[in-house]
Amino acid sequence: MTAARHRLEAQRARNDTRDWVVKRRERTRQLIELGGLVAKAGLVELTDDDRAVLFGVMIDAAATLKGEQRDQARTLWRRRGRRAFEQLQNE
Known part of the structure; x- marks a missing residue:
């Protein structure tokens, strides 16, 4: 796959507004943020x-x-x- 085609597919994925895609993206963001809180609290290092x-x-x-x-x-x-x-x- 060429780099240009890969960029085009990535752009389409970012702009996908289907309900299940939007919900998955929101859940992914929430999980990343929660993981960040675990790290900010110092729990990763402490454990x-x-x-x-x-x-x-x-x-x-x-x-x-x-x-x-x-x-x-x-x-x-x-x-x-x-x-x-x-x-x-x-x-």
């Missing part, structure tokens, strides 16, 4: 990129959010997250 540990941390967080302390945990985590975002912006 030596151990996916089982990362998944376990998320399972614990989900269990907390299902429990009686849900509202308190969300409030605390939201405050911490906002402060961390502000610090990142100020760096």
Whole structure:
């Protein structure tokens, strides 16, 4: 395949507005952003990129959010997250 043809196909793919393509693109973007949050939090380095540990941390967080302390945990985590975002912006 020539480079020009490859560029043309790539452009068509970017401009594809079929519903399932748009939804897939949105989901892909969401997953990339969530992965970025895991990296920004330092969890990749702190766990030596151990996916089982990362998944376990998320399972614990989900269990907390299902429990009686849900509202308190969300409030605390939201405050911490906002402060961390502000610090990142100020760096």
